[in-house]
Amino acid sequence: MTNVSGIFTEVEALMAASMPAIQARRYDIQWKPDGSPVTAADTYLEGLLADLLHRHLPGLTFIGEESWQAGGRLGSGWCAVLDPIDGTENFCSGLKEWGISLSLWQGGAHRGSLLMLPELGEVMSSGRIPRVPRSRIVGFSSSFNPAIAQGLAETPEGRIMGCAVYNLFNVIRGAYARFVNPKGARSWDLLAGVVLAREAGCDVIVNDKVYDGQFLEPDQRYRVDIRHRYDLHSGQGALGQSGSA
Numbered sequence: 001m002t003n004v005s006g007i008f009t010e011v012e013a014l015m016a017a018s019m020p021a022i023q024a025r026r027y028d029i030q031w032k033p034d035g036s037p038v039t040a041a042d043t044y045l046e047g048l049l050a051d052l053l054h055r056h057l058p059g060l061t062f063i064g065e066e067s068w069q070a071g072g073r074l075g076s077g078w079c080a081v082l083d084p085i086d087g088t089e090n091f092c093s094g095l096k097e098w099g100i101s102l103s104l105w106q107g108g109a110h111r112g113s114l115l116m117l118p119e120l121g122e123v124m125s126s127g128r129i130p131r132v133p134r135s136r137i138v139g140f141s142s143s144f145n146p147a148i149a150q151g152l153a154e155t156p157e158g159r160i161m162g163c164a165v166y167n168l169f170n171v172i173r174g175a176y177a178r179f180v181n182p183k184g185a186r187s188w189d190l191l192a193g194v195v196l197a198r199e200a201g202c203d204v205i206v207n208d209k210v211y212d213g214q215f216l217e218p219d220q221r222y223r224v225d226i227r228h229r230y231d232l233h234s235g236q237g238a239l240g241q242s243g244s245a
Contacts, residue, residue, distance in 0.1 A: 002056065002057065002078075002106075002111075004104055004111050004112035004126070005112065005125070005126075005127070007052075007053070007056050007057075007104070007112075008102075008112065008114045008125045010052060010056075011049065011052065011100075011102065011114060011116075012116070012123060014048060014049070014052060015100070015116065015118055018045065018048060019118065021044065022041045022044065022045055022118075023041075025039055025040035025041035025044055026039060026041055026091060026092060026094075027039070027092060028040035028041070029092050036088065036089070037088050037089060037092050038066065038088060039085070039088060039091065039092050041085060041091070042065075042066050042084055042085045042088060043066050043084075045084040045085060045100075046064045046065070046066045046067060046082065046084040049064075049082055049084060049100075049102070050062050050064060050067075050080075050082070053080045053082075053104075057077075057078040057080065057104075058078075059077045059078060060077070060078045060079070060080055061077070061078065061079040061080070062079075062080050062082070063079065063080065063081045063082065063187065063188065063218050064082045064083075064084065064188070065082070065083045065084065065186070065188045065189075066084065068188075068218055070219055076107060076108075077106065077107065078104070078105070078106050079104070079105045079106070079215075080102065080103070080104050080105075081101075081102070081103045081105070081187055081188050081191045081192070081216075081218070082100075082101065082102050082103075082188060083100065083101040083102075083164075083165070083188040083189055084100060085098055085099075085100065086098060086099050086100065086101055086163055086164050086165040086188075086189060087099060087161075087162055087163025087164070087165065087166060089162055090161075090162045090163055095162075096117075096119035096120055097117070097120070097161050097162065097163045097166045098117070098118075098119070098163050098165070098166070099115060099116055099117045099118070099163055099164075099165025099166055099169065100114070100115070100116040100118065100165065101113075101114075101115055101164070101165050101168075101188060101189065101190075101191070101192040101193065102114045102115075102192055103191040103192040103195060105215055108215060110195050110213060110215075112125065112126040112127075113125065113126055113191070113192035113193075113195050113196050114126075114192060115165055115168060115169050115172075115192055115193060115196065116165075117165065117166060117169060122169060124169060124172065124173065124196065125196075126195075126196065126199060129172060129173060129196065129199065129200050130173045131173055131174055131233055132173050132174035132175045133174065133230070133233070134174070134230055135174060135175050135176055135177050135228070136156070136157045136177055137157045137158075137159055137170075137175070137176045137177060138151065138155045138157065138158050138159070138176065138177060138178045138179070138180065139158075139159045139160075139161060139166075139167040139170060139171060139176045139178070139179040139180070140152065140158060140159065140160050140167075140179075140180055140181075141160075141164070141167070141180070141181035141182070141183060141185070142160050142161070142162040143181070143183040143184075143185070144183070145182045145183040147180075147182035148160075148180070148182060148183075151180060151182075159176070164181070164185055164189040164190060164193065165189075165193065167179045167181075168190070168192075168193030168194075168196070168197065168226070169193070171197065171202065171226050171227075171228055172193065172196050172197045172200050172202060172226075172228070173200075174228045174230060174233075176228065177227065177228055178225070178226065178227045178228065179224070179225075179226045180224070180225050180226075181223060181224045181225075182223055182225075183221075183223065184221030184222055184223045185221060185222060185224075186218060186220075186221060186222075187216040187217060187218045187220075187222070188218065190206075190216065190222055190224060191215070191216045193226075194206060194211055194216070194224060194226070195213060197226050198211060198213055200228075200229075200232075201229045201232040202226050202227060202228050202229055203226065203227040203229060204224070204225075204226050205224065205225040205226070206222050206223070206224055207222055207223050208223070
């Protein structure tokens with residue numbers, strides 16, 4: 001049987017060993033048709049991680065942000081969904097709030113997901129989710145939508161950090177009470193985070209419906225609203241609703 005946790009351990013080790021090469025490519029920037037940046041580090045890291053995953057998972061369908069072609073067909077075996085550097089605008093501006101999102105599936109069933117914030121020294125994966133006791137903070141996507149302006153006006157502790165992985169990581173562990181993206185993002189931005197949020201007992205809404213753990217196809221966008229459930233923390237007792245921030 002494939003050892004998914006072992007693969008994640010190798011991913012973490014590869015990241016640690018590759019940081020000098022990633023940093024060296026940080027300011028080598030090109031621009032996508034939509035005006036967003038992509039660095040040489042994005043494509044370099046995607047290639048490294050794709051090679052590692054293909055070695056462990058024969059017949060793998062690999063869905064990476066920088067290489068996926070719209071309309072590509074998914075296989076029935078192993079599938080990996082990767083964003084090698086989420087928050088590229090932060091990354092290429094010298095900020096540390098950027099992350100890696102990786103989700104592994106087999107035959108349509110989730111096998112494990114990983115979120116990393118390499119320069120902040122933070123990592124979580126299936127079965128290994130850290131916890132924060134309480135927060136009032138609500139994180140919002142940086143993709144502007146009128147609902148974000150309204151949410152910031154109504155929320156005393158709102159944050160816009162420019163990185164979906166950072167936002168997802170923090171709502172899953174409870175450093176945020178809630179994360180909202182009303183405009184929508186792609187599977188590689190969100191999939192690992194929403195399945196880990198569900199594992200952590202968060203209330204997870206995707207496209208206005210309760211998320212039931214299904215695979216998110218890469219050729220569309222998904223709106224998310226995730227609320228942390230502090231009352232589910234072991235030994236802590238009921239603390240009320242997390243969405244009251």
